[in-house]
Every structure is written in C-alpha cells, then in structure tokens.
Amino acid sequence: MTEDVIAARTRALAGALSAAGFARLRVREGDTEIEIRRAARPAAPADDAAPAAAADGFGARGERRDDLVTSDVVGVVRLARPHVSDGQQLDGDRELAYVETLGIRNPVRSHGAGRVTAVFVTEGQPVEYGQPLFAIER
Amino acid sequence: MLKKILIANRGEIALRINRACHELGVSTVAIFSDADRQSLHVRHADEAFCVGPGPVMRSYLNIPNIISAALISGCDAIHPGYGFLAENARFAEIAADHGLTFIGPKPPVIAAMGDKATAKRLMREAGVPTTPGSDIVASVDEARAVGEQIGYPILLKATAGGGGKGMRAVNVPDELPTAFATAQAEAEASFKDGRMYVEKLIVNPRHVEVQVLADEYGGVVHLGERDCSVQKPSHQKLIEEAPAPELDPAIRTRLHDIAVTAARAVGYTNAGTLEFLVAGDDVYFMEMNTRIQVEHPVTELIYGVDLVKEQIRIASGETLGFAQEDLHPHGHAIEVRVNAEDADNNFAPAAGTLTTVVFAGGPGIRVDTHVYGGAMVPPFYDSMLAKIVAVGRTRESAVLRMERALGETRIEGVKTTVEICREVLASPDFRAGGIGVGWLPQFLARRTAAV
Numbered sequence: 282m283t284e285d286v287i288a289a290r291t292r293a294l295a296g297a298l299s300a301a302g303f304a305r306l307r308v309r310e311g312d313t314e315i316e317i318r319r320a321a322r323p324a325a326p327a328d329d330a331a332p333a334a335a336a337d338g339f340g341a342r343g344e345r346r347d348d349l350v351t352s353d354v355v356g357v358v359r360l361a362r363p364h365v366s367d368g369q370q371l372d373g374d375r376e377l378a379y380v381e382t383l384g385i386r387n388p389v390r391s392h393g394a395g396r397v398t399a400v401f402v403t404e405g406q407p408v409e410y411g412q413p414l415f416a417i418e419r
Numbered sequence: 420m421l422k423k424i425l426i427a428n429r430g431e432i433a434l435r436i437n438r439a440c441h442e443l444g445v446s447t448v449a450i451f452s453d454a455d456r457q458s459l460h461v462r463h464a465d466e467a468f469c470v471g472p473g474p475v476m477r478s479y480l481n482i483p484n485i486i487s488a489a490l491i492s493g494c495d496a497i498h499p500g501y502g503f504l505a506e507n508a509r510f511a512e513i514a515a516d517h518g519l520t521f522i523g524p525k526p527p528v529i530a531a532m533g534d535k536a537t538a539k540r541l542m543r544e545a546g547v548p549t550t551p552g553s554d555i556v557a558s559v560d561e562a563r564a565v566g567e568q569i570g571y572p573i574l575l576k577a578t579a580g581g582g583g584k585g586m587r588a589v590n591v592p593d594e595l596p597t598a599f600a601t602a603q604a605e606a607e608a609s610f611k612d613g614r615m616y617v618e619k620l621i622v623n624p625r626h627v628e629v630q631v632l633a634d635e636y637g638g639v640v641h642l643g644e645r646d647c648s649v650q651k652p653s654h655q656k657l658i659e660e661a662p663a664p665e666l667d668p669a670i671r672t673r674l675h676d677i678a679v680t681a682a683r684a685v686g687y688t689n690a691g692t693l694e695f696l697v698a699g700d701d702v703y704f705m706e707m708n709t710r711i712q713v714e715h716p717v718t719e720l721i722y723g724v725d726l727v728k729e730q731i732r733i734a735s736g737e738t739l740g741f742a743q744e745d746l747h748p749h750g751h752a753i754e755v756r757v758n759a760e761d762a763d764n765n766f767a768p769a770a771g772t773l774t775t776v777v778f779a780g781g782p783g784i785r786v787d788t789h790v791y792g793g794a795m796v797p798p799f800y801d802s803m804l805a806k807i808v809a810v811g812r813t814r815e816s817a818v819l820r821m822e823r824a825l826g827e828t829r830i831e832g833v834k835t836t837v838e839i840c841r842e843v844l845a846s847p848d849f850r851a852g853g854i855g856v857g858w859l860p861q862f863l864a865r866r867t868a869a870v
Contacts, residue, residue, distance in 0.1 A: 354483065354484055354487070355468055355469075355470055355483075355484040355485075355487040355488045355491070356487050356491065357491060382483050382484065382487045383483050383486055383487055383490075383517070385483070407491040407492070409468045409469040409470070409488070410453075410468075410469045410470050410471050410472075410478075410484060411453060411469050411472075412469070
C-alpha cells in the first residue's frame with residue numbers, strides 16, 4: 282500500500298470509527314494493518330474542532346450516523362455487480378457483497394437506504410469476523 | 420514436515436503449540452475471539468484471524484469460520500490443543516474433507532474413545548481391566564438392577580460426559596431415582612446426550628494416567644505415568660506429578676504395558692493418555708483422552724521429550740524417532756494449576772483485570788502462561804491462568820522448588836489458586852505421597868471447619 286492509500290484509508294476509517302461510535306477499529310489488507318483508537322471524548326467538546334471535522338465530512342462528534350457493515354464470518358469477499366463505490370446512494374436494502382465460507386455464500390446487505398461513505402475491501406480479499414466491509418451514512 | 424498450522428485454541432496451550440511450531444520452522448495462524456484480541460497467543464502467531472464474539476459457541480467452537488481461516492491462510496494442518504474441538508470427531512472429519520491434516524488420532528478412534536461406554540467395551544475386549552458395571556441403562560429400574568448386582572456405592576455416568584458433568588455417586592438404593600434424574604438432565608443439557616451407564620464406585624482411588632505416543636506405522640511407546648490425584652470436589656485436577664509417588668513398581672509396569680496394548684488394540688495414532696484408577700493392587704481403565712493434556716509438561720520435563728513437537732512430527736508422517744528402550748525418566752516433576760478461582764468459595768471462577776503478574780523463574784522452573792500485567796480475564800473461558808512446573812532430582816527437591824516458586828509468584832486483581840496449592844504442598848499427607856482423589860475435598864472441608 283502506498284502512503285497516499287494508507288492516508289486515505291486512515292481518513293475513511295477515522296470517519297467510520299467516529300460515526301459508528303466504535304472505540305477502536307482495525308483493518309488488515311495484505312501486509313498493512315491500520316488500527317485507529319478514539320481518544321477519550323472531552324467533557325466539554327471543543328467547539329472550534331467541529332467545523333474542521335464537519336468540512337472533512339467525518340462528523341467528529343457523531344452528529345452524522347454512519348453504520349459500519351461488518352463481516353459475520355471468516356471468508357473471501359465477493360463484491361456484488363455492479364460494485365458499489367464511495368459516495369453511491371442506495372435507495373433501499375441491497376446486497377453489497379457476499380462472503381464465501383467453505384463454499385457457502387453469506388450475503389452482506391446494506392439493511393436499508395443510505396450513502397456509501399467507504400468501501401474497505403476489494404474483490405477476493407480474505408476477511409475475518411467483525412471486519413468492516415462498508416460504511417453507510419443513513 | 421507440515422508447513423503451516425492453524426492453532427484452534429486460545430490461552431497457554433495456543434502459545435505452547437506456537438512455540439513448538441516455531442522451533443520446528445513451521446508457520447502459525449492463530450484464531451481469537453473478540454474478547455481475546457489482546458491475548459498473547461494472537462501476538463506470537465505469524466497470522467491471526469478473529470473467528471467470532473466472546474461466547475465459545477460462536478468463536479472457538481465455530482467450525483466453519485475456523486476451517487475457513489485455515490484455508491484462506493494456506494494452512495496444511497490444524498492443531499486443536501485441548502478442550503474446545505480437540506475431541507470432536509466431526510471437526511477432525513471436516514478438516515480432512517478440506518485437505519487439512521488434523522493433528523490427533525483418526526476420527527473413528529476419537530469417536531469411539533469419546534463415547535465412554537464404547538471405550539470401556541473396546542478396552543474390555545482388548546483385555547484391559549475396567550470397573551465392574553453396565554453398558555447403557557435405559558431406566559432407573561435397569562440402573563437399580565445393576566446396582567444390586569455389583570453392590571453399592573455406585574457411580575452414575577453420562578456416556579458423553581466429562582469434567583464431572585453428568586456424574587453422580589449413589590451410596591444407597593434410595594438415592595438412585597433423584598441422582599439418575601439430575602445426572603441425566605445435566606448430561607442432556609451439557610452434551611445433548613442423556614445416555615447413562617453404571618459402574619462400581621471405587622472409594623478414594625488414585626488417578627494415575629499413562630502417556631502414549633503412536634506413529635502411523637504401528638510404532639507405540641509410553642512415556643510413563645502421571646499422578647493427578649489432587650482433584651477439586653468437581654473432579655478437576657489441581658496438582659499433577661510424574662512419576663506417581665509411592666507406587667508399587669509392579670503396578671507401574673502393569674499400567675505401562677496395559678496402555679501400550681490398549682493403544683495398539685484401538686489403532687491409536689499421535690499423542691494420547693489412558694486414565695486409570697488405582698486402588699490397592701487393582702487397576703481399572705477409566706477413559707482415554709485423545710489429545711495433548713494440560714499436564715503434559717511434567718512428562719516432558721522428566722523424559723526430555725517435546726510432546727507437541729512429536730505430535731506434529733507424527734502428523735507429518737514421520738516415524739517415532741525413538742524406541743521404548745531409548746526412553747528413560749530422570750528426576751521428578753510437579754505441576755500446579757494457577758486458576759482465577761476463589762478456593763474459599765468452592766473454586767468459583769473469577770473474571771477481571773490482572774493488576775500485577777509476576778511469575779517465578781530460576782533453575783528447574785517452567786511457567787506456561789498467556790497472562791501478563793494489565794491483561795483481562797474474560798468471563799467466557801476456562802479459568803486457568805498459568806501452569807507452574809518444577810523439576811528436581813527427587814520428589815522432595817521438586818516440592819521444595821515448587822514452594823520456592825509459588826512464594827515468588829505475585830498475581831493481583833483476581834483471586835487465584837496459588838495459596839491453596841501452597842497449603843497442599845505443605846501438608847504432611849501430600850508430602851508422604853500416594854493420596855487418593857478423595858483427599859483434597861476432605862482437606863478443604865477440614866480447612867473450612869477450622870476457620
């Protein structure tokens with residue numbers, strides 16, 4: 282992974298982490314592993330930080346509600362065709378991919394409408410239980 | 420030699436297997452649950468996969484996710500450790516169906532030995548002495564008839580049982596209906612199999628077990644015996660040692676011979692343990708464990724054999740690298756199980772954060788553990804934190820060394836079994852050697868009465 286890609290992934294993950302209310306998130310791809318932890322939230326949020334975060338679209342104080350779609354199984358990702366991409370609007374519940382485990386297709390659904398804000402995986406990528414696959418802004 | 424092994428376990432045994440693999444130049448893949456993300460076994464493995472959330476049914480017993488992790492990481496074998504899927508014949512079969520070598524005996528042997536009534540029948544047919552008793556009994560009345568024939572006290576046992584579950588002692592016939600109903604209900608709840616059998620209750624026997632290794636070409640050796648008579652009221656082992664102290668040499672030889680004969684008779688391969696009850700001059704086969712055991716280090720320390728490496732070599736298709744006459748024990752080894760348990764409250768398991776963890780070191784001490792200062796003890800799993808093993812030239816020197824090691828051990832944050840083990844080691848009965856399985860429950864009762 283190039284530094285640019287790592288930086289982009291890290292930004293996307295930070296957004297997902299913040300939006301989904303997770304304390305910690307880890308993604309592994311090939312030899313690269315990115316782990317992000319959320320610092321303890323200050324008792325009185327710093328107002329000046331909010332506009333910057335909002336401009337980045339990452340909703341640092343969780344005012345935006347992004348859902349992380351994670352894998353329930355260990356297997357290999359097969360993206361639905363046509364592939365969903367960052368920024369894509371989903372009109373309703375839709376199958377985004379499936380994770381293949383011992384020949385069984387485990388569907389990954391969006392569980393409703395929203396805008397795809399991150400695609401964390403690529404076609405054929407091995408994933409573990411709980412690994413984020415997509416982030417969706419509701 | 421196998422190239423890459425998935426270790427389907429957690430805790431100290433996952434680390435133990437990881438060490439054996441790395442010393443053999445074999446790559447490792449760990450699996451872990453959400454609750455074990457920070458566990459040492461995850462860090463030491465070459466790769467790691469989260470296979471599910473904390474509860475074991477969804478993680479360490481999740482067969483599809485575990486097999487899938489092995490396949491997508493390119494493993495050629497699975498080591499199951501002990502507990503979890505170690506004695507699950509179906510798991511071994513599924514692994515084989517996916518081209519993965521299961522490090523253990525063949526599935527039909529696991530299945531036969533896992534069903535206690537079947538195991539007993541096979542052993543009887545091989546000429547191995549077993550406790551007087553019945554095959555499966557269908558009702559209380561059948562159990563009553565068996566009881567009258569063999570004489571009380573009797574033991575009701577679930578054929579799928581283990582760890583003391585589905586087992587009840589019955590002293591007089593009047594106790595039978597209630598004991599049968601509760602044991603059967605417990606067996607159904609724990610193992611989804613309520614089939615029961617009856618055997619004569621041997622009062623206060625010693626628990627002596629024999630370690631065997633068998634390759635896939637008919638080579639079978641024993642690595643002596645272990646005495647595991649210091650057992651909690653729940654029948655779980657607390658302190659083990661090798662060799663068995665104060666054991667008649669004729670009985671010792673007999674046990675070794677029986678173990679090798681029995682392993683051959685059932686076509687056993689890989690490492691296994693035959694458990695026996697010893698009462699006076701009588702020995703009775705109890706069960707065979709078709710896996711590596713918790714207490715295997717005491718055997719390793721006196722024989723100088725790495726049992727986990729031998730398991731991997733055998734599964735790789737190698738022949739045993741030694742004959743029986745090459746194996747000679749030296750000295751005496753003792754193992755203490757350090758569990759997160761409250762010995763003053765019936766060994767209730769404790770969960771929490773370990774604030775301080777300092778283990779002993781120095782000559783003759785081996786500590787197998789996965790915990791460290793700041794580590795969490797999740798509520799989902801076995802409460803064992805560590806095994807401390809001491810070896811010495813004599814039993815006395817091993818005991819003194821263990822006392823020294825327990826004195827150096829500091830574990831804070833949860834209650835542990837360190838203190839109760841120190842009391843046991845200091846007791847004149849334990850020092851004399853040769854106590855039975857009923858000893859620790861009595862010791863605990865006297866201790867409670869004295870407080």
